[in-house]
Amino acid sequence: MIVTLRSDADPARVRRELVARGLWIQPLTGGDGAHVAVSEHSAHVDPDELRRIVGVASVSVAPSAHPRVDAQRAVTFGRAQPPSSGSEPARRSGDDGRITLSVGSAPVLMAGPCCVESAEQVERIAAQVARGGARVLRGGAFKPRTSPYAFAGHGRAALGWMRDAADRHGLAVVTEAMSSEDAPAVAEVADLVQVGSRNMHDYALLRAVAGCGKPVLLKRGMAATVEEWLLAAEHLLVHGASGVVFCERGIRSFDPTTRNVLDVGAVALLAHVHGQPVVVDPSHAAGRRDLVPSLARAGLAAGACGLLVEAHDDAGAALSDGPQAIHPDELATMCGGTP
Amino acid sequence: MIVTLRSDADPARVRRELVARGLWIQPLTGGDGAHVAVSEHSAHVDPDELRRIVGVASVSVAPSAHPRVDAQRAVTFGRAQPPSSGSEPARRSGDDGRITLSVGSAPVLMAGPCCVESAEQVERIAAQVARGGARVLRGGAFKPRTSPYAFAGHGRAALGWMRDAADRHGLAVVTEAMSSEDAPAVAEVADLVQVGSRNMHDYALLRAVAGCGKPVLLKRGMAATVEEWLLAAEHLLVHGASGVVFCERGIRSFDPTTRNVLDVGAVALLAHVHGQPVVVDPSHAAGRRDLVPSLARAGLAAGACGLLVEAHDDAGAALSDGPQAIHPDELATMCGGTP
Amino acid sequence: MIVTLRSDADPARVRRELVARGLWIQPLTGGDGAHVAVSEHSAHVDPDELRRIVGVASVSVAPSAHPRVDAQRAVTFGRAQPPSSGSEPARRSGDDGRITLSVGSAPVLMAGPCCVESAEQVERIAAQVARGGARVLRGGAFKPRTSPYAFAGHGRAALGWMRDAADRHGLAVVTEAMSSEDAPAVAEVADLVQVGSRNMHDYALLRAVAGCGKPVLLKRGMAATVEEWLLAAEHLLVHGASGVVFCERGIRSFDPTTRNVLDVGAVALLAHVHGQPVVVDPSHAAGRRDLVPSLARAGLAAGACGLLVEAHDDAGAALSDGPQAIHPDELATMCGGTP
């Protein structure tokens, strides 16, 4: 953003007005008049407000690169369910049992195993996470694995196991599509199609997933800027996705004691400045079980409207990511305000 | 940590027991027996617990490099005050008006201007932050400035202005010592002596500050690992500091939209695994005013027991960091659970 | 790596022998005997050499996670050509005109436009880069674009234009496959199939590209560790790629004055410790034209055996990345030792 001063302006006075609004500024000289450049990490201020400052001639801005994301405020997913007589956990978000994520809405818990290992396992864990307050079942049918020799998931069979288990317990389903080929099969069973962190920049996959027309949970790339993340969401909306939920899962940094760094500033920025629905994944951010509840609470405090958590009832036997999974019984404490 | 297996152990069974406890493991071969290396970003587990697993012959660990920090659990500072009849803000933490920071204690708010500009300014802001719930007045007398041409503080005069203002409003004082020469003068007026982020690795300064015998607020270096931070605290305790409060102020990362990334994982680790008192500085972490309240709440949710916040009642006129200062009237919302 | 000491060993003496070999060590205690952990960033030493040190009982190591990469030493590609009478540029690497990349081989220059814009453009630039010493024509037919509104390449038509131009000038072709669907078409015309930085972790794409059986140029992910990069190469070799050339193109860091940081340490590590063929892409590493020649020379000095350079003869008219493209006439200076 560039602020151009009138030739009769008092630069010190304009400077004071700009700084008072939270803007980091850099005076520029050598042109035909005085300009002031506003730094990218300034607080968000409406340009029209600046145009009304005495001494300001004009304010020039870069057009938004992601107009469709800018227009989005909420994402609704899940299946409408018939009214029931009992007190079901799936009935908190709307009259029809569907789930809406938006800034300020009650936190939605998405939980389940890293990897769907069998029909029995996912049924058992689905029951447990539903009891723990989850409204969405997460789990991997197709698993991205850094090593080509690691177990990569049961694929399409696991999709069916998840859907059945979720339906029995009134849960929606979020699961990852790793390839264009599998995207339609995933979109058929998932209420929310996940694009993983390692694929955030994979534009062919974004197009294929978007083409299925479902809402998408878009994980942030491990070293993606917020602007790149917004642009990946724009790819999805342009190509047909019915909504995008942002999922912050930690960015790569230099300290080996935690696996990633949960960027709560990005959560706050997306939620409170951009007005977007954001969930956090404290499991991948921490990479270690003992920090997961704290990071979950920090993410919600920063502005997230949901959590995506790895939960397993026998972590020692888990086929992947056991050390960072919590027991489903611990879920209940996460959305509350205090430990 | 290395786990050595007995020759008759069932490796798969031991693996399961280790993973079940949140350990990321790497089998090692080629020695005289089977070893398992435990990765640094595993959950914290007592080695003695591992020694009791069937099949485990022994567990070898690296000795802690910071025994004095490990022994610390709380830091108390501020001046004991005579009992009074009124309901004073300074009387919440202990019988005698002193302040104690430890994991789980009620959040302590430290607030004030980036830079102490005049006796009048600091008096006015002290009154405001005290009303906003602060128990500690922060402010810079000596200012580290990236540019040699920027205002670097009023120095020793400002120390006196701060102390007077704090005393009038029942506040303790935290302020930074930037050089060994000034450390004694700072320690004389401050209840808590701050070592800044840019000086965390400055061992000569650490020694000089520690030698004053006061408790120290140690900001994390902008790219320091948690282990390096703990070692800097050990430097302080070895050389005479009466306690160390850790202050997380954001680490450097790749995204220009926020100035730094508040590392809530490090906060949770120090608080909940190491048992240390940690405060967060949401102002420098965000670098932009509109994200400060969210980061403050996220830090507390992660385990911080205090906040260090830049507050100014006329940000446009501030001599430094105006764009990231909040108005003192906004302070009251920060320690509460909800926005 | 863990070194276990004999019960009668002199630990100080063993320590000295280990450090003398470039190992960073950490004594571990509490087990049944003394162990020493060797840090990951130590110099490479053969474990058998350590086993011969007096006082060492055994040395345990983690098995390599990428045995197929470990076995690779050179990659050969391009088409064998009939012997000719003239002095053709394509005849430097082998008798048959094919190109071999391995540590220490004469640097191979791969150059061309970021984006193939027309048959005429690629023909003109192919002629220029061949004159400048290039042996391989690079160019994008399918372009990954951060913005969904940016030009994404002419696709399959551009593949044909490239092949024709390359053949006319005795050049091999390297070009990127961005999706599993397009991989076979790319592999049909390319001598070396590129996997881009944003897709390094895209395992479905790695499998599809590998299945074509061609050698692959694998760009490092923008925040991938060397170990993750090696594992992505292992994915390719396991699934059928006939060879993998590593391409270092800069990693993401905190300084906005250069776009990325060319990791010459990773180049040296892959080349001189792992024995792998590595090329560097100075264009994306620098992101600015004026630093490209210096980074090219630095990469070769570190151990690279080739360069991948963006070159355009009318950068102002380029459809993408014009500001970082150099003019083909500048190519000749890059592989030489001096500016």
Add this chain to the structure above:
Amino acid sequence: MIVTLRSDADPARVRRELVARGLWIQPLTGGDGAHVAVSEHSAHVDPDELRRIVGVASVSVAPSAHPRVDAQRAVTFGRAQPPSSGSEPARRSGDDGRITLSVGSAPVLMAGPCCVESAEQVERIAAQVARGGARVLRGGAFKPRTSPYAFAGHGRAALGWMRDAADRHGLAVVTEAMSSEDAPAVAEVADLVQVGSRNMHDYALLRAVAGCGKPVLLKRGMAATVEEWLLAAEHLLVHGASGVVFCERGIRSFDPTTRNVLDVGAVALLAHVHGQPVVVDPSHAAGRRDLVPSLARAGLAAGACGLLVEAHDDAGAALSDGPQAIHPDELATMCGGTP
């Protein structure tokens, strides 16, 4: 930098002219006329050249924050020596035996032990590095140590040992000042006073060192931007330093296999765009001996005019950093073009 267009300009044509010069641009709208913002990581172009483009009304720039650095082109240090009859190694840089560092000058090798351990040790190693082609003896008398329990150097005694050894072998001396108190003693014996990476932001120390009037070797902070580094140099020149040599020693990154990442882009930028004398420290950048020669060559290829290398003839017995020290006999290969 902001380019303002004339009202009758053809924006596409101006855009083409700007991109052709290596500028990354962002059109801005909403003002009284069209502006174009030029991104920070563009190639360096003289604003006056842009002002001559048809359609450009004016070009506004931010004034340089480091005018004294901008004016510096070379740094000369060391003691003038009487003419001699023999062929001495110290006589390559000038008639009088003094050493000048500037872009394009013949590489100057600075080598020696991490830590000066005894008069005998430094004498022995001085002889060896002089034979290996070094012109400057490096070594630590005062050592910054992350752990308070590690050996921190012999202090002032070691300064004398270094000076004596250097004089006997015709070498200049570079050694670090870690505190304001010790700065005068260091400046008395050193020809070039080093400010370490951990102290780059320590403004009190910068002032104290600068006040001694000697030239300074300024290591880059482990996460400092190039702009912050230039500003630290400006601090030194403003306060009296007679010159500043920049030393790139690797920046902190996410990959544990190398200790730091040698930023050859920053070397090229400082040398070829800013015209500054830069040396590289491949020892701390690599952190492992086997990569040191490759990084040394890469740094020189990028534009460095000198090397600062840790060398020890008995690394196993070194009191610090043994694993990254090379043997003095290996020095000779480093400044040459080939391994």
